[in-house]
Amino acid sequence: MQTQSMFFKKRAGSALADRTLRGSLQKLPFAERRAGVVDEFGREEFEALRAAGAEVRDRVLENLDAWIERFEAQANRRGATVLFARDGREAAALVLEICKRHGLRKAIKSKSMLSEEADLNRALAAAGVEPVETDLGEYICQLADEPPSHIIAPALHKTREQIGRLFAERHQKPVLDEPELMTREAREVLRGHFLSADLGISGGNFLVAETGSLALVTNEGNGRMVTTLPRVHIAITGIEKVVPTLEDLSTLMRLLPRSATGQAISNYFTVVTGTGTPIDGAPARQDEGPEHMYFILVENGRTRLVGNELQSMLRCIRCVACMNHCPVYQTIGGHAYGWVYPGPMGAVLTPVFQGLENALDLPQASTMCGACSVVCPVKIPLPDLLRKLRERQVERHLRPLGETLGLRVWSWLACRPASYAFATRLGVLALRLLGDRRGMIHRLPFASAWTDGRFMPAPRASRTFRDWYARRGQNLAPRADSNTGLPPETPLNPSR
C-alpha cells in the first residue's frame, strides 16, 4: 500500500467535515465492552495479565531470530513450508510463485494486515488470480475499492445506506437496508467463492514456536473456511508474531479478545498445525486441511525496531485497543493516517516502516493523553515512543523553522526569570487588549489555528500571580478587585 501519510492534515480535515463519519466513530462500542469484560475479569487480575503478556512478548523479542528458527523447524516437521520476505513486494512475489507452481486461480482471504502492507490483492489480480476478501468488513472495502479504516472494523467509515447501495450495484440485486439481510446476501455470494477457491490466504495472530502452529482469531468463522477448504493455504504474517509455547499463547489469548472487541473469547479461535499430508509415515489425513501449507514471514521494516528505544513496539498483538481508546482516532478515523495501521500504533509503525520524513504528522498528532498506553494489553508505552520519534524528527531537522524557533525562544526566556517575567507581563497586557467585554479573544494574530475553532480566554487580571506574590511579601497585597477576579487578601493564618 502506497503511503498517503504526508497528507495527514488534509485528510484529517475532510474527515472532520464528515459528520456521518464522526457519528459512526462516536458509536464504536469496543471501549465500553472492554471495560465491562475487564471488570468481570477483575481489574487487578487484568493488570497482572498485562504484565504477563508484556513479559511473553519481551521474551520472544530478546531472541527473536532463535524463536523464528524454532518455529520454522517445527512447522517444517509438520509438513508446512516457511518462506521469508524482506518487504511487501517480495511477499507478493512469493505468493504469485506459489500460485504458479500449483496452478491456482482464485484466492479466498481472511484478514491479513500484511496483505495490506504488500498490496497483495492488486498483485494477485494483475497476475490473473482472483482475490476475494471473506471478512465481511474487508469484503465491503474490497467491493468499494477502499482501504480498511479500522483493523477490526474495516468498513467503519461506511454507513448502512452506502453499503446497501454498494451491494445492490455489485451483486446486481435490489437495495437492502437491514444489516441482517445484507449479511445474508454477502454470505450467499461468498459461499460460492469458498467452494470454488483453490487458494486460502490468511494472516496470523500468533505463530507458536514449539508446535509450528498458526493461531487465528475471528468472529465470523471465515478464517476456518480459508484455512481448511482450498487445497493450498498461505499464512502471511510479520516476523514478530512468534510466541514460544502454547502456554504463552493462552496468556495472550486471554488478553487479545478482551482488549480488542471486549469479548472474553472470540467466536472462533483456530489453531492450525501442518497439512493433511502424511508425516513420518503416519496415515494420510486428507480430510484434515490443505495439501500444501506455506508461511510467509515478512520483515518490511520490523528489524528497525529491534535493539533500540522503540523495541517495545514489536510487542504489539494488533488488538487495536489503542485506537479504540484514542480520542484523536475517534475524531478523525483511520483513513487520515494514510497507511495500513491507523491510530497510536500506526503513528509509531508508519514512520518506522515508511520513513520518518514521509509521516511527519503522525507522531505529532497526539495529545499525549495516555489513554492508549493504559489499555495496551502488552504495556507498550505509546506516548513515550511517539515522543522518541519527535526527538528523531528534531535531530534530523525535520520540524518547521517557526516551531523550532518558537520553542527555543520560549526556553531561552524561561531560563532567564527577569526577561520571562517581563515577557509574561507584556503578554498579559496584550492579550487583555484583544479580549471582548467578556474577556474572550475571538481572533489571535499568530495563532488562528486556536481561534478558528474556539475563543481564547484572555487573562483575568492584569497583575500576574508573580506580582501579587511579590507585593504580598511586602505586605502590599491588592484589595479585592471585582473586575479582575483577584480575590481579597486571604486570611493568612498558617497554623504552623
Added chain:
Amino acid sequence: MRPSIGIAALQLLELSGCEVKVPAEQTCCGQPGWNSGESNSASALARKLIDEFENCEYLVVPSGSCAGMIRVHYAALFAEQPFWRARAEALAARTYELTDFLVNVARLKSVPGRFDGVVAYHDSCAGLRELGVKRQPRALLELVPGLRMSEMPDCEVCCGFGGTFSLKYGDISAAMAETKCHNIRAAHADAVVLGDLGCMLNIEGRLRKEGDARTQVLHIAEVLTGTRNG
C-alpha cells in the same frame, strides 16, 4: 492567565498548615520542549527547577501535567546523566499534584469555599493517568458546602488541548473540545471543574464560542477557596 489559581492554591496549602515558598525565579518545568522532542531545552529548564526546589520538603504543583513532568518524566529526561537523574528522582518522590497533596499528605478536612450549584469534574489526562489523581479532587469537592456533583459522560477522555497539539492541529483539537463540551452539557452542571490550566483555556474557549456563557470553568483550587464562584 489566571492568577486566582495560584492565590487559591497558596491559601489552601497555608490552611493545611504548610509554610509555602514561591521562588521568584521559577518559570517553566520544560514540558513544552520535552513533548516536542527538544530534550535539550527541556533539560536546561529541568535543571533550573531542580536547583530551585530541591531544598523544599515537598513540591506542590496546581497542574497535573506539570506535576507529571517532574514526577514521571524528569527521570527519563536525565536517563543518561546519573548525577542529575538521582537529583531528579529525589525531587520527584516529593512532588505532588495539588489535590493529591491536600488529600494524601496534608489530609485537609475542611475548606473555606462554598458553591451553590452542580459541578462536573473533568479528569485531566496527565493527572489521571500519570499520577492517579481521580478520587482526590472528588473527595475535596465533597467538603464544599452547597456543592453537588454530577459526573459527565467520558469524564476521563482528553479535551483535545495537548499543549502544542492545540496549535499544530487546531481543527482536530477544537473538534475534540466540541465533544467534551457536549458531554459537559449532558451533565447539566453549573460549572466544570478541573485541575489543569491548559484544559481550562481549551474548554472555556470552546464553550464560549458555542455560545454557552453560563457554564463556569473553574480550577479546583478556586472552588475549594470560593474565590471564583460568582
